[in-house]
Amino acid sequence: MKLKDIQSKAHPTFFKEHQKKLYQSLEDKHTTIEQVDVDDPLNTGMILNMGPQHPATHGVLRLMLELRGESIVKTKLDIGYLHRGVEKIAENKTYQEFMPYTDRMDYLSPYSNNVALCTAVEKIADVEVPERAHYIRMIGSELARISSHLLWLGTLVMDAGAVSFFIWTFREREKIYDIMDNLTGHRFTVSHARIGGVANDITPEAMGLIKEFIETFPQELKDYHKLLDRNRIFYDRNENVGVLTTEDALDIGATGPVLRASGYAFDIRKFTPYARYTEVEFEVPTRLEGDNLARYYVRMEEMHESIRIIRQCLDKLPGGPVRTDNAKQAYPSKDEVYYSMEGMIHDFMMTDTGICPPEGAEAYHAVEAPKGELGYFIQSDGTGHPWRLKINAPSFANLQVLENILDGEMIADTVVIIGGVDPVMGEADK
């Protein structure tokens, strides 16, 4: 069969235009006359589309890169592939009903998100939280921070070329999943915090697992340091890559470890302390270099500090209830619901109407999530549903940073820089 005039022989049944173009390009191969750009005689200019389906983009991030040879001239990010409109959903749910959605925002550290929502609602509705609940929340949030940083570490090192490392950090993450399973009843999407406290007390099994974890984990961290700190390949791939100066970081609105690695010690836990972070001692790890290596050191230090905080929380953990006793503000305990009429009614009222902040009230409350400042702004119209709920997502702010720091870097460093910024699309896309 002669291979000339493929077009007349092919009868595509779907994507006709696409197939036609493909056959056309097959026909035209080697006969194409390339136009030479006078500014670019070697024809090194190229537009590269990366993602949204790319393993190194950690989800559905899409980058449009304008390349000149191997260096990136310009970058544009395209986000929104995971946009589910959670802010719109929130306006149609009671505050407690919205909790499971927050798990799915930054799905690498759901506990912090639950705490962020609860603290914001507690602020606007003026709910008192028992001491013990504060400490349990802190333990949960710090475990979530370690869990999130472990995933970041595994994928960063994997992006830099060492695949087996990912398995080792996941072994430790698995232990945190087990703790969450015992502590909250769920491994992944925990929804443990409640408005006015937490869902349940720490079980003895969970307590044992947490204690075991904080004993064994520092040794693991030491091993990670031993493997990576002086590793020539890892060091060279991260040093002086994706540099962000302090001024730029503040101007572009970097947050969390990205800002701290650029030399500004901004941490919501110190800036506007919530829960009982004033009662525990911890440092805010800060680096001056602003490159990817600095981000690595900052996050590694943060894991050390988290262990330190958990240890202090366990020492100081006071007794008492884990949820406020005011039935107008929080769910009654299950004992009350099953054995008393009032408990049942209150449980029904909380589910049906929920907590109603005063009409016209506005409140913003932020927590330090693993990725940075995670804030909830709530406007109330006096009903059980928020009139407007705005989520200030740290990944969104950090992705904007990414768009700015990629320019001028090498194409091969793109994946490492994305890894260093550590975006979670569930949160950035809302």
Add this chain to the structure above:
Amino acid sequence: MDLTSTLKSSIDKLNEQFPGKIADIYQSSGDTFVRVDADTIVDISRYLKEELRFVYLSDVFGTDRYQSDDRFEVVYNLISLRDRDRLFVKVWLNEESPEVDSVTSVWKAANWFEREVYDMFGIRFRNHPDHRRIYMPEDYSYYPLRKEFPLLGIPGSIELPSTTPESE
């Protein structure tokens, strides 16, 4: 909760510098809100950043004050790192053509935040360097966070790629 001394002096200076442009100052749940005239937002922002050291823009977001005069509201969430203060600056915009000057010339961070407000509420930002939608595709013609937009979305409002080839 009372104002911190630094925040109080910042607001006093703002009042002094822009007489008649500050429409409202109030507190709610411990947060401080200042509503200003929409036409002067860039001047006020520059003053806040350069003189009062609100160097860090944490967020910009819109709200829909449905059925009120001046329907839309844009809120700027500012942080003064020196004084450890947080201040919310608001502007109100009308329903027919909600438009306000972009503050990207003051804080670069405003770029994406304002794009998000535009995408969700249809509020336009004058002199914005990259005035595009951010979450929804460009060919989408609705603004999802406006109150009249239905929760379930509008069927057929967005073309979805076909995943099953049509049989002949």
